[in-house]
Amino acid sequence: MPRPEVQAPPEIFYNESEARKYTTSSRIIEIQARISERALELLALPDDGVPKMLLDIGCGSGLSGETLTEHGHHWIGCDISQSMLDVALERETEGDLLLADMGEGLGLRPGVMDGAISISAVQWLCNADKSSHEPRLRLKAFFGSLYRCLARGARAVLQFYADNVKQTEMLVSFAMKAGFAGGVVIDWPHSSKAKKSYLVLTCGTSSVASLPKGKGENGEMCSSDDDGDDDESNDDQTVGTYGRNRSNKRQKVNKKNGRGKDWLLRKKEQMRKRGRDVPADTKYTGRKRKTRF
Amino acid sequence: MRLLTHNFLASNVKGVSTGYPLALEVAKTSIKEVELNVDFLRGILPKIDWRALFAATSAAGFPELLAAEQPPEAELFAEGAAAVEGSAIRRLHHALLEIHVEEGTLVCPDSGRSFPILKGVPNMLLHEDEVRH
Numbered sequence: 001m002p003r004p005e006v007q008a009p010p011e012i013f014y015n016e017s018e019a020r021k022y023t024t025s026s027r028i029i030e031i032q033a034r035i036s037e038r039a040l041e042l043l044a045l046p047d048d049g050v051p052k053m054l055l056d057i058g059c060g061s062g063l064s065g066e067t068l069t070e071h072g073h074h075w076i077g078c079d080i081s082q083s084m085l086d087v088a089l090e091r092e093t094e095g096d097l098l099l100a101d102m103g104e105g106l107g108l109r110p111g112v113m114d115g116a117i118s119i120s121a122v123q124w125l126c127n128a129d130k131s132s133h134e135p136r137l138r139l140k141a142f143f144g145s146l147y148r149c150l151a152r153g154a155r156a157v158l159q160f161y162a163d164n165v166k167q168t169e170m171l172v173s174f175a176m177k178a179g180f181a182g183g184v185v186i187d188w189p190h191s192s193k194a195k196k197s198y199l200v201l202t203c204g205t206s207s208v209a210s211l212p213k214g215k216g217e218n219g220e221m222c223s224s225d226d227d228g229d230d231d232e233s234n235d236d237q238t239v240g241t242y243g244r245n246r247s248n249k250r251q252k253v254n255k256k257n258g259r260g261k262d263w264l265l266r267k268k269e270q271m272r273k274r275g276r277d278v279p280a281d282t283k284y285t286g287r288k289r290k291t292r293f
Numbered sequence: 294m295r296l297l298t299h300n301f302l303a304s305n306v307k308g309v310s311t312g313y314p315l316a317l318e319v320a321k322t323s324i325k326e327v328e329l330n331v332d333f334l335r336g337i338l339p340k341i342d343w344r345a346l347f348a349a350t351s352a353a354g355f356p357e358l359l360a361a362e363q364p365p366e367a368e369l370f371a372e373g374a375a376a377v378e379g380s381a382i383r384r385l386h387h388a389l390l391e392i393h394v395e396e397g398t399l400v401c402p403d404s405g406r407s408f409p410i411l412k413g414v415p416n417m418l419l420h421e422d423e424v425r426h
């Protein structure tokens with residue numbers, strides 16, 4: 001079976017019967033729960049036991065959000081498929097739901113979310129499902145709005161299924177252009193079935209530290225009851241680190257103007273003019289921050 | 294939709310400046326009790342737009358629930374306040390997390406565009422010509 005994204009637009013593919021089928025398959029429930037656990041781990045929230053406010057993008061019927069609930073967090077989920085959300089309502093998921101298209105940009109106030117996950121959804125943005133769809137513009141709107149709605153230092157972890165390397169690069173490059181630092185972590189890269197890619201993004205850090213290591217990178221295989229152990233190594237080996245330090249040519253041009261303090265002050269002034277609530281400028285504004293990886 | 298979510302939501306319609314706060318028209322609400330967590334409230338408070346929250350509680354039919362101005366943190370987070378019926382923190386908790394808007398409308402303050410809320414789910418989908426790009 002080809003992947004759903006190539007069959008029909010999401011709001012058509014995930015119709016009532018598909019939404020039900022999806023959410024009653026014990027195999028899917030288990031896989032989505034496992035991916036969500038891993039995404040939450042990669043989100044690396046502070047270990048303080050305080051519930052956080054998270055976003056679940058492409059939340060569907062709430063399988064991924066349930067993992068967030070189990071960990072005590074509050075969440076807002078958005079999805080483009082009414083049928084998937086209907087199943088989420090039936091299942092009485094704890095999160096608040098929005099019917100929304102991430103490609104239109106997320107309608108959220110700046111800096112409010114403590115983190116975001118997306119499980120098996122963002123690859124849809126690489127398609128043009130309507131004549132009015134231009135994937136590049138939709139990716140730009142999505143990553144730009146995601147960056148804005150996250151609190152400084154917060155992370156987004158987006159697990160996705162790319163058709164090819166080009167799609168992965170496209171997702172990464174739009175994330176970087178939006179201002180994120182980070183890259184792709186690949187678990188079980190040697191298994192065609194178990195392989196999972198996570199775009200791990202940090203908001204508002206000035207340099208890129210290392211990414212967590214993917215699971216099963218050393219060739220060990222994933223079995224259903226063995227998630228492999230990724231703890232034995234302190235080695236900071238990463239799987240594709242991107243970010244402003246390894247920016248593409250277009251960003252280098254930008255860099256001449258510098259995204260430093262001046263750029264930030266200009267930007268803040270712009271935002272004030274647009275009527276946004278912008279923190280006052282202090283001696284800390286635009287200061288380099290320690291990375292949190 | 295909880296009022297906490299409403300407090301974070303903005304309209305994304307092309308041409309609007311902030312699209313915030315969305316005016317709330319409420320036809321039906323429900324109450325679902327959840328456990329109060331002081332640390333969560335302490336963490337979320339700096340992100341709350343109190344005026345928008347106050348307006349939303351009134352629109353949802355609870356005009357007396359919150360003070361029009363945010364109470365001082367010393368009052369909200371006073372030792373033992375969470376255990377006191379009717380305390381500022383209990384009211385805040387109730388407003389943010391227990392009141393759900395089931396049916397109603399959100400109205401963009403800049404464009405006047407309205408977004409229906411059905412079965413607790415706001416429909417934020419835009420028409421082609423409303424998308425920013």
Ligand SMILES: C[S@@+](CC[C@H](N)C(=O)[O-])C[C@H]1O[C@@H](n2cnc3c(N)ncnc32)[C@H](O)[C@@H]1O
Pocket residue numbers: 010011014032057058059060061062063064078079080081084100101102103118119120121124125
């Ligand atoms: C494979 S399902 C995953 C659902 C859920 N995250 C889970 O883990 O079970 C992918 C979801 O992405 C949603 N989706 C696809 N394109 C979207 C878009 N542009 N905006 C919002 N959601 C979208 C689909 O409607 C579908 O519910």
